[in-house]
Amino acid sequence: MADDTHSPGEPTPASSRETDQYLPPDAIPETAPRREDDVATRLAAAVPSMPRLLKYAIAITVAVLWIVPFLGLFMASFRPLGEILAGWWHVEGMTITLENYTRAWSYQTAPMGRALFNTLVVTVPAVLVVMLLGAMAAYPFARFEFPLKTTLFFLILLVMAAPPELVAMGNYNTLREIGLFDSYMGLILVHIGWGLGWVVLFLRNYLLGIPVELEEAARIDGASRYQIFRTIILPLSTPALVSVAVIQFTWVWNAFFFPLVFMRSPELYLAPQVLPLMTGRIQVEWGLVAAGSVMTMAVPVFLFLVLERYYKQGVVAAVTD
Amino acid sequence: MTQITMEDVSKYFDDGETVANYRLNLEVEDGEFIVFLGPSGCGKTTALRLVAGLEDPSEGAIYFDGQRVDGRSPSDRNVAMVFQNYALYPHMTVAENVAYPLKIQGVPPDERDRKVEEAMSFLHIEDQADKPPAELSGGQRQRVALARAIVREPSVFLLDEPLSNLDAKLRQEMRSELKRLQDELGITTIYVTHNQEEAMSMAHRVVVMNRGTIRQVAPPGELYSRPRTEWVARFIGSPPMNLLRGTRQNGSIEFGEAGSVDLRRTSPGGLETVPRGTVSLGVRPEDITVETDPPSGTAAIEGTVDTVEPLGEYTIVNVAVADQIVNAKVSSTSVDREDRVYLTFDDDDAYLYDENGELLS
Incomplete structure (x- = not known):
């Protein structure tokens, strides 16, 4: 065997190098070889460094600060008023009761059950219609050329910058005139109009990321604009539509200002409106308020937990292909 | 099946600021395999999109079987197209695509089920039917795109650089498969590529494009043996044709210290066809012989070996002739850098181009 791969000056004997250079196929492991370190080394590697510890400490502090009020609310909602007044963080001798919930559900001046129903009646259409209209309005902004496109889009952005207090006055008068004041429909319409701005912006940006080739391929395949929208664009927008649904749902569900302005009759009150009424006259009923709050926020939280999986799936699929 | 005619088709973008295609004239026969070949940005993809109906021509007319189709939607033309990145619908399975x-x-x-099954078995993707495109390899995606294109029996088949995203081995495989596909189905096909090997190996005729226009339309053999302009000559072949600039002097072309070539050898049409002044002599690298001794009888071009590239199958010798480099493709050689060599070639293998780069004679 001639030493044709190494310079002759190299100290290693040519023959041993020759056999080392090419591994036989069975010498290649299936998994990475495990490193055999002793306990001390592994321990040293596992202990985080000082700056890293500091970062952990800050992160944990922020997380705790974030969760403590919610924890307090949750605990208070299950305990009698006496225990709450003594401080919800005292856990010894804790009584767990559902009384707050049952009382809040049918509170005489403003029953939570009724309020939650009203909120649902307003929120579901306000979310669904905004999703559909938003996608239909965002698609032309993302794909078509038409006169005043930039100007119209700028107008949408401008409306988004306006505070709700500003539009409330105009909407109040309009709803009064057309007879939709103090009705589900009126509030739904206000929420649709208010939400459309950001939904169009959000969906347009997402649609811009969908490759044009897909639509061209569909055009070649004979699909009409409407068919492209329904069979290609809408299914591909699922992750964005789910995000819109979750955010818009949370916004409409938790909205306090719009129901306050546009809902006058107590039987039409929405959940966020009812909460302050539960404070009672003589003494603040912390338990009732806490139970009401937990019930109110349970719905958007539940929705988020359920949809988060789809949302994640959709986003991953959108990124990998 | 369909015959395609393009008449003075021009396409401008940005209010005429960009000229993508200028006055394309082309006849594609029924069942023909045509390849648009050219460097990137030469307007070949735009030309394809004009045929597809994804773009409308700014000027000119396009006919399918004598019927004017420009202005009609892609679906009205019954064309199928395969995109460079396949454009598979990511939310549908292979079968749904x-x-x-x-x-x-x-x-x-x-x-529908019967036709889909047929198309999928034709391209050997039956096993992938229920997978989403994201789980497929590049070659499989390519096949799905082809299946989607052939499933509705189009009259025109358009392919936009369909092989450029595949690795070299797969590209070769798909190349012969595409050729087989076109041959079996007999669909009029336009194929866009910047890869001359693909173009030469598949096309019935190649349309060489540059700067938005057609430079030459010819079968691969003719394109190689009779490039109409210097530009085409340099574009076809690997390494490209050598073009030596020289000055015409009476009966020969002078290359300064490198020697001269007798004009009678290269222009059978006679001396009159060759203008005075600068001309270019073109010889393909594979037609050049490298010799170390001055050949007797025939005139040869003299030069110094610059580099030698042994590629196994053949060796490329780069020879400095005056101030230009000439590539010679030889099966084997004993020359080394700095050697003095003489380059000879057959009379039939030489081409003369005038100052404007047009083929003479």
């Missing part, structure tokens, strides 16, 4: 054009056409489910 292939079935999509039929679904849009409203083909009844029974017939």
